[in-house]
Amino acid sequence: MAKGLPKRGDDHSAWYNELVKKADLAENSAVRGCMVIKPYGYAIWEKMQQTLDKMFKDTGHSNAYFPLLIPKSYLSKEADHVDGFAKECAVVTHYRLKNAEDGSGVVVDPEAKLDEELIVRPTSETVIWSTYKNWIQSYRDLPLLVNQWANVMRWEMRTRLFLRTSEFLWQEGHTAHATEREAIAETKQMLEVYADFAENFMGVPVVKGVKTANERFAGAVDTFCIEAMMQDGKALQAGTSHFLGQNFAKAFDVKFSDKDNKLEHVWGTSWGVSTRLMGALIMAHSDDEGLVLPPKLAPIQVVIVPIYKGEDQLEAIAEKIKPIQKELQKLGVSVKFDDRDSLRPGFKFADWELKGVPVRIAMGQRDLENGTVEIARRDTKEKNTYQLDGIVETVQQLLEDIQENIFKKALDYRDTHITKADTFDEFKDLLENKGGFISAHWDGTTETEEKIKELTKATIRCIPLNNEQEEGKCIYTGNPSTQRVLFAKAY
Amino acid sequence: MAKGLPKRGDDHSAWYNELVKKADLAENSAVRGCMVIKPYGYAIWEKMQQTLDKMFKDTGHSNAYFPLLIPKSYLSKEADHVDGFAKECAVVTHYRLKNAEDGSGVVVDPEAKLDEELIVRPTSETVIWSTYKNWIQSYRDLPLLVNQWANVMRWEMRTRLFLRTSEFLWQEGHTAHATEREAIAETKQMLEVYADFAENFMGVPVVKGVKTANERFAGAVDTFCIEAMMQDGKALQAGTSHFLGQNFAKAFDVKFSDKDNKLEHVWGTSWGVSTRLMGALIMAHSDDEGLVLPPKLAPIQVVIVPIYKGEDQLEAIAEKIKPIQKELQKLGVSVKFDDRDSLRPGFKFADWELKGVPVRIAMGQRDLENGTVEIARRDTKEKNTYQLDGIVETVQQLLEDIQENIFKKALDYRDTHITKADTFDEFKDLLENKGGFISAHWDGTTETEEKIKELTKATIRCIPLNNEQEEGKCIYTGNPSTQRVLFAKAY
Numbered sequence: 001m002a003k004g005l006p007k008r009g010d011d012h013s014a015w016y017n018e019l020v021k022k023a024d025l026a027e028n029s030a031v032r033g034c035m036v037i038k039p040y041g042y043a044i045w046e047k048m049q050q051t052l053d054k055m056f057k058d059t060g061h062s063n064a065y066f067p068l069l070i071p072k073s074y075l076s077k078e079a080d081h082v083d084g085f086a087k088e089c090a091v092v093t094h095y096r097l098k099n100a101e102d103g104s105g106v107v108v109d110p111e112a113k114l115d116e117e118l119i120v121r122p123t124s125e126t127v128i129w130s131t132y133k134n135w136i137q138s139y140r141d142l143p144l145l146v147n148q149w150a151n152v153m154r155w156e157m158r159t160r161l162f163l164r165t166s167e168f169l170w171q172e173g174h175t176a177h178a179t180e181r182e183a184i185a186e187t188k189q190m191l192e193v194y195a196d197f198a199e200n201f202m203g204v205p206v207v208k209g210v211k212t213a214n215e216r217f218a219g220a221v222d223t224f225c226i227e228a229m230m231q232d233g234k235a236l237q238a239g240t241s242h243f244l245g246q247n248f249a250k251a252f253d254v255k256f257s258d259k260d261n262k263l264e265h266v267w268g269t270s271w272g273v274s275t276r277l278m279g280a281l282i283m284a285h286s287d288d289e290g291l292v293l294p295p296k297l298a299p300i301q302v303v304i305v306p307i308y309k310g311e312d313q314l315e316a317i318a319e320k321i322k323p324i325q326k327e328l329q330k331l332g333v334s335v336k337f338d339d340r341d342s343l344r345p346g347f348k349f350a351d352w353e354l355k356g357v358p359v360r361i362a363m364g365q366r367d368l369e370n371g372t373v374e375i376a377r378r379d380t381k382e383k384n385t386y387q388l389d390g391i392v393e394t395v396q397q398l399l400e401d402i403q404e405n406i407f408k409k410a411l412d413y414r415d416t417h418i419t420k421a422d423t424f425d426e427f428k429d430l431l432e433n434k435g436g437f438i439s440a441h442w443d444g445t446t447e448t449e450e451k452i453k454e455l456t457k458a459t460i461r462c463i464p465l466n467n468e469q470e471e472g473k474c475i476y477t478g479n480p481s482t483q484r485v486l487f488a489k490a491y
Numbered sequence: 492m493a494k495g496l497p498k499r500g501d502d503h504s505a506w507y508n509e510l511v512k513k514a515d516l517a518e519n520s521a522v523r524g525c526m527v528i529k530p531y532g533y534a535i536w537e538k539m540q541q542t543l544d545k546m547f548k549d550t551g552h553s554n555a556y557f558p559l560l561i562p563k564s565y566l567s568k569e570a571d572h573v574d575g576f577a578k579e580c581a582v583v584t585h586y587r588l589k590n591a592e593d594g595s596g597v598v599v600d601p602e603a604k605l606d607e608e609l610i611v612r613p614t615s616e617t618v619i620w621s622t623y624k625n626w627i628q629s630y631r632d633l634p635l636l637v638n639q640w641a642n643v644m645r646w647e648m649r650t651r652l653f654l655r656t657s658e659f660l661w662q663e664g665h666t667a668h669a670t671e672r673e674a675i676a677e678t679k680q681m682l683e684v685y686a687d688f689a690e691n692f693m694g695v696p697v698v699k700g701v702k703t704a705n706e707r708f709a710g711a712v713d714t715f716c717i718e719a720m721m722q723d724g725k726a727l728q729a730g731t732s733h734f735l736g737q738n739f740a741k742a743f744d745v746k747f748s749d750k751d752n753k754l755e756h757v758w759g760t761s762w763g764v765s766t767r768l769m770g771a772l773i774m775a776h777s778d779d780e781g782l783v784l785p786p787k788l789a790p791i792q793v794v795i796v797p798i799y800k801g802e803d804q805l806e807a808i809a810e811k812i813k814p815i816q817k818e819l820q821k822l823g824v825s826v827k828f829d830d831r832d833s834l835r836p837g838f839k840f841a842d843w844e845l846k847g848v849p850v851r852i853a854m855g856q857r858d859l860e861n862g863t864v865e866i867a868r869r870d871t872k873e874k875n876t877y878q879l880d881g882i883v884e885t886v887q888q889l890l891e892d893i894q895e896n897i898f899k900k901a902l903d904y905r906d907t908h909i910t911k912a913d914t915f916d917e918f919k920d921l922l923e924n925k926g927g928f929i930s931a932h933w934d935g936t937t938e939t940e941e942k943i944k945e946l947t948k949a950t951i952r953c954i955p956l957n958n959e960q961e962e963g964k965c966i967y968t969g970n971p972s973t974q975r976v977l978f979a980k981a982y
Contacts, residue, residue, distance in 0.1 A: 029558045029622065030565075031609060036622055039553035039637060046554060062530035063537060067520045068559075068611070068642055068658050069581070072588065074521075076596035086588040086597050090560070092611065093584045093599065095646040097563065097577040105567035106577050108584065108608055117599055118522060120559070120583065120611070131520065131527050140833070146530060151559055151642065155586040167559050342631070 005354075007288050012232040016283060020161045023291050023354050025278065033159040033166030040355065041278065043299035045169065048277060049149065051201050051296070052171065055193050061145040061173060066127050068151075069118035074126040078251040081125065084218020088155040090120040090166075120153040125219060125244070125270055128174045129252040136176060136266055139258050143186070144176040152274075162279035163236075163491050170274035176249070176266045178258065183267035187243040190271040191224045194239035202277065203294040203407040204228045204284045205414050206238060207437070207486060209462025214446045217270075221245035227461045227486070229414045230283040233435020235461045235488035238280050241271035279491065284410050285379075291356025292379055294406050295399040302328060302335040302395060303357045307345045307364035314339060317363050320388065321373070327392050333399070353378060358402045359395055379405055420484070424475045427487070431456055437488045441481035443474035452476055458487045496845075498779050503723040507774060511652045514782050514845050516769065524650040524657030531846065532769065534790035536660065539768060540640065542692050542787075543662065546684050552636040552664060557618050559642075560609035565617035569742040572616065575709020579646040581611040581657075611644040616710060616735070616761055619665045620743040627667060627757055630749050634677070635667040643765075653770035654727075654982050661765035667740070667757045669747065674758035678734040681762040682715045685730035693768065694785040694898040695719045695775045696905050697729060698928070698977060700953025705937045708761075712736035718952045718977070720905045721774040724926020726952045726979035729771050732762035770982065775901050776870075782847025783870055785897050786890040793819060793826040793886060794848045798836045798855035805830060808854050811879065812864070818883050824890070844869060849893045850886055870896055911975070915966045918978070922947055928979045932972035934965035943967050949978045 005022060006014040020026055025041030028034075037045065053063070069092060075082045096112035099105075121127065128146075136144060153167045173190060177183040191208055198206045206226035216223045220242035228238045249255070249265040257263055285292040295301050304325060306317040318337070325335045336357075338348055345362070352360055360376045367373050373391060376383045379402050386394055417436025421427040430438050442448060442460065452475075453459050463485045472481045496513060497505040511517055516532030519525075528536065544554070560583060566573045587603035590596075612618065619637075626632060644658045664681060668674040682699055689697045697717035707714045711733035719729045740746070740756040748754055776783040786792050795816060797808040809828070816826045827848075829839050836853070843851055851867045858864050864882060867874045870893050877885055908927025912918040921929050933939060933951065943966075944950050954976045963972045 027622075027625075029618070030562060031558045031560050031618075034558035034560060036558065037556040039555045042555045043553065045556075062534065064530045064533045065528040065536075065660065067522045067525035067527065068644065069522050069525060071521060072599075073596055075588070082588075082597055086590070089586065089588050090583045090609075091585040091588065091599050092581045094582040095580065097566070097580050097582065097610070099577070105564055106573055108563075108582050118581075119588070127520070127522075131518075134518075153559065169556065 005288060005290065008231065017161065019282060019286060019290060023356065026161045028161065033156055035161050035165050037275070040299065044281070044293070044297055045275060045278060047297045047299065052197055052273065055197060056147050056173065059189060059193060061147045064146050064148060066124050066131065066148060068121055070121050070127045072117045072119055074130060075119065077126060078219045078247055081219035085122045089122060090153050090155055092118040092120065122152055122154045124148065124172055125174065125248050129248040129254060132176055133252050133254045136254055136256050139178050139256055142176060142178045142256060142266065143182060146175065147171055147173040162275055168275045170272050172270060172272040175269045176254070178256065180267050183269050184243055187224055187241045187269045187271070191226065191241040194241065194273060195226050198226055198228065198238055199407060201294065201296045202281050203403060203410060204238065204280055205407065205411040207462060207464055209464040209486065211462060212449060212460050214449050215460065217242045219244060219247055221247065225462050228280050228284060229417060229436060230491065231413065233417055235437065235490040236280045236283070237490065238277060239273040242269060244268035244270060285406050286356065290354030292406065293356035293358060295358045295403045298356065298358055299334065300336045300357050301333050301399060302359045302361060303352045304335065304337045304361045304363070305345055305348050306339060307362055313365060316368055320368065321363055324391055328395060331396065333395065359398055377402055421475060427475050428456055431458055431489065435489070437461065437486045439484040439486055440475045441472035442485050443477050443479035443481055448474060448476050452487070457489050459490055461486045461488050461490060496779060496781065499722065508652065510773060510777060510781060514847065517652045519652065524647055526652050526656045528766070531790065535772070535784070535788055536766060536769060538788045538790065543688055543764065546688060547638050547664065550680060550684060552638045555637050555639060557615050557622065557639060559612055561612050561618045563608045563610055565621060566610065568617060569710045569738055572710035576613045580613060581644050581646055583609040583611065613643055613645045615639065615663055616665065616739050620739040620745060623667055624743050624745045627745055627747050630669050630747055633667060633669045633747060633757065634673060637666065638662055638664040653766055659766045661763050663761060663763040666760045667745070669749065671758050674760050675734055678715060678732045678760045678762070682717065682732040685732065685764060686717050689717055689719065689729055690898060692785065692787045693772050694894060694901060695729065695771055696898065696902040698953060698955055700955040700977065702953055703940060703951050705940050706951065708733045710735060710738050712738065716953050719771050719775060720908060720927060721982065722904065724908055726928065726981040727771045727774070728981065729768060730764040733760060735759035735761060776897050777847065781845030783897065784847035784849060786849045786894045789847065789849050790825065791827045791848050792824050792890060793850045793852060794843045795826065795828045795852045795854070796836055796839050797830060798853055804856060807859055811859065812854055815882055819886060822887065824886065850889055868893055912966060918966050919947055922949055922980065926980070928952065928977045930975040930977055931966045932963035933976050934968050934970035934972055939965060939967050943978070948980050950981055952977045952979050952981060
């Protein structure tokens, strides 16, 4: 472990970048904008995947796999879709290299040019709906509830580890339904699944809402989202669920015969979360010492550090503590016994703090004599000495408490950082000096939305679900408005 | 379910292709050579993944993720490697599309040309070893035991679903070690893991062996493999484990300081299995009625088909059988209750046979009166009537028996299809009229190996591990030989 994490308060951005690297989560690769997810970071992502995958299956979805490469012409079939993605596509034009004549390596073989260029999927609506055309004939084939875990690519000019990378990992659900009502219900159901996951596993409170037309997914009728707030008061869009209407069904001519044998276009949804969630998880909870992980997603939930001189003492400690490790493991708790010989306890403590392990158990000579251990929790940094008797229950309870406390702390922060603004000056002042979400009236036009963004860098994060209706005046134009929306600067 | 699977005996190739499609495993996509893995097929692959992933973790490996795209120049750093892969690379040359001036769609934007072309990974040794250079400094960083689940791409001219596709899913392990001995031990350990998985989960017996120089992985010192035999007597390479020596460490300058502070190049291995295993699974066991799946990898292990007229009878059957379904599910058995209303029992029977469900339970009016069910096993097609009492134990036992029987049947076939040949005529006759593996003397030269391939299409599948040493003469050249090797026509 290398020391020297910048302080959050001094430079939030540098703190995040260094934390991602020092905690062994990810690093930049030689390919511009593409990251390497390191084993410790990937272990967290795997826990996210497993949890989400079970939630998708519990709601009736199956996984499948569709091609990485998409014929260029497919993109153009849905007008908004191509406008949204064409500007950031990695394009495959050839299928072979050959040796350079000057012996300097390999060059593209001009004879191996593709008839039609292929793009690396930025999202898979087009290739999936072109497939659904053959899978759907009758109402009996519906609903079709499919999810895919995959890598996608969007050629971003400015990238940051996890938050915005050219290649990222994600899941994308793509469903087809017989009725509009069913498709909307699915869109909202998956939004609830994402919110449940964010709050109850990641410990990150979210606002559920709908995007403005300007921020909608390219090709959707409506985009629902969950918006989280980071510790610097900026917003992070953590997941989106799109009601696609019949847009892709029409673009790819996907029809079904209903019970009366009438041909109708199918209704669609798509929804996704990505390795961006890793960024949200890191920024929502971590501190100047390193990561703070919620127990439900921590690859190592408990670390045991023996404090010893010589083999005999280590063995005496191990004899006491190993049965407890085993018992915890039997209960599904992941426990690491850190007996690395070349490192001092203080170094190990700092290392596991950096890595965000929720519970640390230390046992030394005095503990051995007293039948005790010292337990430190990562979130509050509280340390207490406990009798070995009943230690398993203590640890289980602590893990639950930490999970709850992490969420509560983030919720408190979030709730004290949603502020109403009634004038544009107030709005700018809040943005500048407090941050967070600003709840303000807006006249409903894209023009005003973009003007506010240009002047303040704040965007409309969402119109919250079940939003209170209230007469008011747009903070920028003064035009009449019927509800407040949430603005924020965002990742 | 559509009927009309071709008979295996008439046209093995057509039988396989139709089976893959009719059993809803996979289909061709609009992108040449790239497949869509359908939900039922993907569910089998997921079971394979979960099982293998646990085996990798139990042997100390962690997962990570490396970039999809590889700078063209990386390929050239290892001379054999570039020769092996350059001819089948998908090449990304641009990063943006723009609207065509004639409004016909999108075209590649010539201004968005990459300085250096990127290739879609055909395998990840180069990008991973370029990363390992930064991860490895000291002997304390070793061994580095990493695996990646990913998609890869090799631009194949002739493709077949699962067996050879341009894009496929796989896992690739990449490990680094301080000593040659350790790296070889790792290579062999992973070969054993693959053999264990093939035999004890897929029910497919394999020969473990080493490849000839000619069939070696591009960049390896030695390639170990497991070779399976399909029901048409052809071989299928089901997994490979490569000892890379210091080849990639030298190509990417990866050195570590040993305990004496001396700088040494690292020793490497890589090993992989892919969605090709799906092809092996299908071809090893299935019959003219459809798939035969080993219980350990079947997404649905037991299907219950009620035979009823009207709602009352269905309810009476459900009342008897649902508690049994629940009890089995509690024990980890996946059970489907097929009460689809619009389909006749005979159709359902055929459908689940096609899908390879190991155990089918049927219950009708007479069973209801007698407190019995009819159980059919997919592998032997035996049907028997059982009392409901003790039915859970009966089903569990049956699943074990089926797993064992499937393996035994494949093993018997395999063992009766390994035949010795001592002359080239005998060799050709066996290949033509019996198939399977032919055990024959070979003079050890690539020239002879290629000549035999040219004349017979048979290749050397492997030199079995712990091969018996025996004086003999090469079947083709008559030159002296010290051991027999296994030849076969292969997928």
